Structures are given as C-alpha cells and as structure tokens.
Amino acid sequence: MDRNKISKWLKNPGKMANKYSFHVVYFCTGCGIIEIPPSITTRWDAERFGIIPVATPRQANLFLITGYVSTKTLAAIIRTYEQMPEPKYTVAFGSCPINGGMYYDSYNTITSLDKYIPVDGYIAGCMPRPEAIFIGVTHLWKLIDMDKADGYKRYREDYVHYRANQEQILGELDWPPLFSKENL
Amino acid sequence: MINKLKQKLLSDFNDIQVNIPEDNRMIVNTKKESLLSLLSYLKNMGFNHFAMLSCVDWIDENEFELIYILSAYPENDEQYQDIEKKNIILKTRISREKAKFITIIDIFENAEPYEREIHEMFGIHFEGHPRLTPLMLERDYKIPPFRKDFDTNKYVENTFGKVPSIKERKEGKK
Amino acid sequence: MNIISLIISILLALITGMFFLGISRKIMARIQWRYGPPITQPLIDVIRSFSQMGISHGKLFDFGIILSFTGSIVLILFLPIGNLCALTSGGLLAVLYLMLLTPFGIALSAAASANPVSSIGISRQFLLSFAYELPLLLILLAVMTHYHTISLVEIVNIQANSGWAFGSWALVLSGIAYVLILPAILGVRPFEVAGAVQEISSGPIAEFSGKHLAFVTLQHALHTFAALALFVDVFLGGWTLFGLLNPISGTIWGVLLGIIIFLIKMLIVLVLGIFVNAVFPRFRIEQAMKYLWKWPTLISFIGLIIVMLVN
Secondary structure, three states, rough: OOOOOOOHHHOOOOHHHHHOOOOOOOOOHHHHHHHHHHHOHHHOHHHOOOEEEOOHHHHHEEEEEOOOOHHHHHHHHHHHHHOOOOOEEEEEEEOOOHHHHHHHHOOEEEEOOOHHOOOOEEEEEOOOHHHHHHHHHHHHHHHHHHHOHHHHHHHHHOOHHHHHHHHHHOOOOOOOOOOOOOOO | OOHHHHHHHHOOOOOOOOEEEEOOOEEOOOOHHHHHHHHHHHHHHOOOOEEEEEEEOOOOOOOEEEEEEEEEEOOOOOHHHHHOOOOOEEEEHHHEEEEEEEEOOOOHHHHHHHHHHHHHHHOOOOEEEOOOOOOOOOOOOOOOOOOOOOHHHHHHHOOOOOOOOHHHHHHOOO | OOHHHHHHHHHHHHHHHHHHHHHHHHHHHHHHOOOOOOHHHHHHHHHHHHEOEEEEEEEOHHHHHHHHHHHHHHHHHHEEEEOOOOOOOHHHHHHHHHHHHHHHHHHHHHHHHOHHHHHHHHHHHHHHHHHHHOOOOOOOOHHHHHHOOHHHHHHHHHHHHHHOHHHOOHHHHHHHHHHHHHHHHHHOOOOOOOOHHHOOOOOOHHHHOHHHHHHHHHHHHHHHHHHHHHHHHHHHOOOOOOOOOHHHOHHHHHHHHHHHHHHHHHHHHHHHHHHHHHOOOOOHHHHHHHHHHOOHHHHHHHHHHHHHHOO
C-alpha cells in the first residue's frame, strides 16, 4: 500500500485519491449482502482501507454487485450506475455475474453482467469471504495504477451497444439515453 | 381428538379419504366438486386460518394437484399450552388441459395472492378472482415457468444466451 | 497585521478542522475495537471529490453551497484563534447572527435539488437550530452581562486575569448548560438528526456530488472548528493559561504558544464529545427539541438570574 508516499501524491493526486477513498453504494442485491456487514464492522475492518458505505449513488465511486441479478434488479442497477459521478468502478461478487452461477438455468436471471454494464473486476466464490473482498480491492488498486480500470470510459464510448443489449432484455426502457450525440 | 374429527368427517362426506400420518396432521383427499363445502365445514369447526395454497404438476397423469393447508389457532392463552398446532391438508386434482378452478376468496379472503401466484406460475385460471395479474414476473412466457414441460435450458439459451457481448457487437457493426 | 491574521485564521481553521474530523473517525474506530482510517482520510476524501465530475441541478444549487461555505469562513474570522482575531468588532452578536447562515445556504441547495429526503433533512436541521438557539442565547446573555462587554477578545483577556469563566461561581451553571447543548451544535450523536445516513440517506446532502460534496465536507470541518472555538473562547479562557503567558503575550513566541494551547483545549473538548458520540443512539427530532427546551434552558435561565443578581 503506497498511501504514505508523498511523491506519488504530488505527481498525480487525483488517481491516488480515487484509490484510497472508495465510497461504496450500499446496494443490497442477492445473497452476497450477507458478506458486506461483516467486512465493514469490527472484525474485518474495511474502513482502514478508506472504504465506507454511503447512502446515495451521487456520493459514491465504487459499485458492488453482490450476487445474482434478476431482470427487475438489472433495471435498478442500470439506473443506479448511471447516476454515479465519473470516475467510477464496478466489482462483481460471486459466480453469478460471471456465468450465471447457481442460477444458470433460471427463467429470470441474467447470465453475464458484463454485457449490460461494464465490470472492472470479479471476485470469485459463492460467497467470497471478507478476506477475499480485501484482496479484490487491493487488486483494483493495481488496476487503477496501470490505467486498466476504465469501465466508465468504455461505457461512454460504446454506449450505443450497451443500450442495445439492455433493450434486448428489458424491452422498452423508460429513461432517456445517458449519452447522446451532443454531449459525448 | 384428531380421530374424533376423522370419524365425523367420514360420516358427513361420502367421497373423501382421510389418513393421519403424524399426531397433529391430517391429510384429506377429495374430489374437486366437494372442496368448497368441505372448506366451509372445516372453517365452522374452528379451522379458520388459511395457511397456504400450493400446486403439483403430475405431467404423466395429466393432472394438477392443488393443496390447501388449514390450521387452527387456540382460542385463548390457556389453551396454548395444552394443544399443539393442528394442520389439515386438503388435496384435489384438476385436469391439465383445461386448467380452471374456482376461487376460495368467499370463504378465506387471504387466498388472493396465493391464487395469483399459481395463475402466474402454473397457468391455472381461478374464476371469480378479482385481479389475476402477474405478481412477480415481468416478461411473457409461452408456457408458464413452473410447468414440467417448460425447458429452462432452452429458454436461457434463446433469451439470455442470444445477447451478444459488447466486443461482438462492435465487430459486427464494422 | 490584519491581512496576515485573516489568511492564517482561514488556513488554520481549514486544516485543523479536517484533522479534527479525521481524529474523530479514528477515535470512534478505536472505541469500537478496530483500527480505523488514517487521520488524513477526510483530506483524501476531499481531493477525490474534487477530481470527480459531478452534476449540477441549476444555478441556485451552485449558489447555495457557496453561500454556506463563505458563511462559515466569515464566522471563523470573527472568532479569536489563539492571540489572533481578524475582525474584532461585532463580537458575540455577529457570531450569533452568522451561525445561522450555514444551514440557510444548504437549505437553498437542498431545495434546488428537488429530492424529498433533502427537504426532510433540512427541515430537521432548521428545527434543531431553532431548538438550540434558545439556550445558547440565554448562556451568551449571561456571559455578556457578567463581563459587561460583547467583544470576544476582551472576554478572553479578562479570563487571563481572573480565571476561567467555567470556574467562576456566577457562570458555572451557564457552563454546564453549554456542555449539555454542545453535541447539538456540533451535530454529533445523540443529536445527529440532520445528516443521518441510515434514516434519510444523509439528509440535505443527498444529491451532492463532485465539487459540491467537497465544499460540503470542508464546510462541515469549518463548522466543527467554529463550534469548538466558541466554547473554548467563552468558557475555557481561549489561549490564556491563568495569566502565565502574560509576559510574552505580544511577541511571536507568545502568539505561537497561544495558538498551540488553544488547539490543545479544543482537542480535549472534541475528544469528550466523541466519547459521547460513540455510545449514544440517535434521538428523534421531537425528542431532541423537548430535551433542548427543558433542561439546558432551565439551567441557563437560572444561571442568567444568578448573574443578574450578582451584578
């Protein structure tokens, strides 16, 4: 952890501050929500990394999707993701967002989350333990250092394709497109 | 206590079968025409809590089986220590091609969401129900999802599997 | 002299306020048997908020937060920090007037953001301000009557010679009442009704993102600093230490030592406030108003009568 290296702070304060101050949207979906309170309370303290849950997506920059995603939840996830300010990062928990997981043959859950919103990293497990959550966060720091955690940039560039995928599953969406030709 | 109830039921109705697997549980198999009268009879005897409505799909016998579970609350607090909770499980069969039945809202009003869920998941139409709209699902399914001839793998392949990844869409456009 | 003390006051208040917020998070964590963030964590949060590209809900939204931030800065200038006081005229009356500019600015922004939880939060903030202004007014009236002045610099200098105001017989009841309402002015539990994260999605600041969130955090730091500085100046003798520092009060060493003693006193009061914050739950707004209008008002009223009888 290079939080104490002053020279890196002076070179690029925005990137370092984005790394060490993750405010998490407390979006509780699926089974993985049972693993979030242990990792932010006393025993596996997440606040020493700078992670703290906030109440609204407007104040957050990390989005944790903790478990399976049904089609109703997908609409809520897309609306929450579009409200967050940039730069923002997404981390998916468990095996359900990767390939469907335990619900691979369900009539109502999607099989791969990366087709609908950009995901920066996955933490495998069903559910991952809090130690695995911390290893995932430190790996996300390395990705931010190497400039590879660019999910939000991909969303901005390929928004037309993301929206086409969303409309294929959810039907007619009742919110307007986030990026139109004018403000791209 | 349960045996007295069994004798009474067998004497009053003539086409039912009653058996008692455990001490406080009674299973009654009946025909679908006498279900409503049996329900109101049991309600007058004190079983006034409608706990659940469930359904089983016997695809080989071409029938649906509806299962009604009733139970009794003790009348006051002194009785709570003496009696254990009694459950009565009623089972009827209806045909699978013409999946229709009558609603029991006139006897037990809290059966409304259960019948709505069974209509959505199995496709059984309940006549007399005021609001048979979908409770949880948002999409249209050609076969209701809980029936045994609904192929889940094929459905997932055709809807969620057919969504291309972003890379494929970009290359497709080019 | 004035320009220098102005700049030093503002910078000192900003930096020390951020460190006080960090210290409070660290102490809360240690009380709960965990490690907790580093002390510089609020600074990292502010830098991160500045680097984000937030949205704005219109011109009134931008104006409200700037009004609140400048209100807090001007309030700092009227309070003596150590030996320095940038604006010496006005004293306690100016401070009482300017303390309500901060929630007013946030109310403008919250109204412009059109979120229902913002309006609930800001109505609670105004009700709480309304509730603690009454005992605060009685306390400050007692202090002004006892020392025959409204200037904060004179109050601090009188305490250098005649002992702290908290220790004098006439003003001890007012001091006790001020200690009882101090959590309400700071906005910590049990009076954390306005910015309740779990109940109303952090209240008035629910729609703030990017630069606006950074300014709100800075303003919260300034508000904490101002509330603590007012208490220490009026009741705990400011920068003086029972007259021991009088010989060197004009020199540069006196100024530095005075600022350090002032900050140490503020730190002790903050730590006591954090101890209360760590163990209490949150009041409802009507419980908070009933409490603040019952016991602290009664005690400060009796204190005011005692002061009027003594003089």
